[in-house]
Amino acid sequence: KAGVTQTPRYLIKTRGQQVTLSCSPISGHRSVSWYQQTPGQGLQFLFEYFSETQRNKGNFPGRFSGRQFSNSRSEMNVSTLELGDSALYLCASSLGGGITEAFFGQGTRLTVV
Amino acid sequence: KQEVTQIPAALSVPEGENLVLNCSFTDSAIYNLQWFRQDPGKGLTSLLLIQSSQREQTSGRLNASLDKSSGRSTLYIAASQPGDSATYLCAVCLNFGNEKLTFGTGTRLTIIP
Numbered sequence: 478k479a480g481v482t483q484t485p486r487y488l489i490k491t492r493g494q495q496v497t498l499s500c501s502p503i504s505g506h507r508s509v510s511w512y513q514q515t516p517g518q519g520l521q522f523l524f525e526y527f528s529e530t531q532r533n534k535g536n537f538p539g540r541f542s543g544r545q546f547s548n549s550r551s552e553m554n555v556s557t558l559e560l561g562d563s564a565l566y567l568c569a570s571s572l573g574g575g576i577t578e579a580f581f582g583q584g585t586r587l588t589v590v
Numbered sequence: 591k592q593e594v595t596q597i598p599a600a601l602s603v604p605e606g607e608n609l610v611l612n613c614s615f616t617d618s619a620i621y622n623l624q625w626f627r628q629d630p631g632k633g634l635t636s637l638l639l640i641q642s643s644q645r646e647q648t649s650g651r652l653n654a655s656l657d658k659s660s661g662r663s664t665l666y667i668a669a670s671q672p673g674d675s676a677t678y679l680c681a682v683c684l685n686f687g688n689e690k691l692t693f694g695t696g697t698r699l700t701i702i703p
Contacts, residue, residue: 481633508689520679520693533690567633569691577622577683579691581634 479504481570481582489588495556498585502549502570508532509551510579511543514565523566526551527573558589592617594682594694602700603670611665611697613680618658620682624691625654625665627676634679638665670701 482501490496502509510533511523522535526545543553549570555562565586569579593616603609613623622641626634638647638654640663646655653666663680677698681691 483633510689510691512691512693519695520681520691522690522692525689527689533688535690565631569634569689571689573689574687577689578636578639579624579681579689580636581626583633586631 481568481580483566483568483582483585485585486583487586487588489590490558491590492558492560494558495554496558496587498553498555498566498568498587500551500553500568500570500582502551502568503580506570506572506580507549508571508573509545509549510569510571511551511553512567512569513537514567514584515563520567523553555587560589563587563589592620592682592684592692594680594692596678596680596694596697598697599695600698600700602702604702605670605672607670608666608668609670609699611667611678611699613663613665613694615661615663615682615692615694617684618661619684620658621685621688622683623654623656623663624681624683625652625663626679626681628679628696629676637678672701672703675699675701 508527510525525533545551565584567584568582625637640656651668677696681693
């Protein structure tokens with residue numbers, strides 16, 4: 478059974494650009510959550526999608542957005558990149574519906590220069 | 591606001607010792623608690639999930655306990671091995687159907703051969 482797949486694994490972008498990250502959850506999982514991990518702030522929740530609807534959102538600016546497709550795959554977009562957006566972005570999938578064991582992907586390392 | 595703390599931030603122990611990692615949370619109204627390990631630059635690996643109605647869970651050499659009333663969880667690792675070296679994170683989920691996890695700050699564990 479395939480795990481959570483995130484692509485790409487590494488990205489280098491310039492300030493002001495935008496970026497799209499992708500996450501394919503475990504087959505059968507309907508919930509996808511996104512987290513940002515930095516040395517200073519640790520792991521912070523960005524948002525969660527369930528059945529193509531955003532159910533929860535963390536305290537991040539509107540430059541951070543996401544969506545989920547009918548096959549549960551999810552994308553996260555960051556516009557107008559800032560140096561402070563450099564981080565490891567992690568995606569987690571779970572069955573949803575109250576069975577909330579989360580399984581994480583390997584992450585996308587984003588570097589903004 | 592739920593806050594999750596893990597003390598100590600770093601721990602070094604000789605191989606073969608048993609050890610305990612601590613996790614505390616400020617709001618006892620949690621739905622479940624999950625323990626993860628993270629290797630440098632990698633994603634999170636789920637270790638154990640404890641539902642709020644449970645007191646402990648075991649998997650191999652790992653045992654996690656939960657005391658909701660005191661806002662504490664412990665992860666016990668028996669007969670530690672060098673391969674156990676990693677950062678260990680606990681995370682709490684607040685509500686049924688709410689997949690958002692609030693993470694602790696982590697304990698970086700080093701097992702000395």
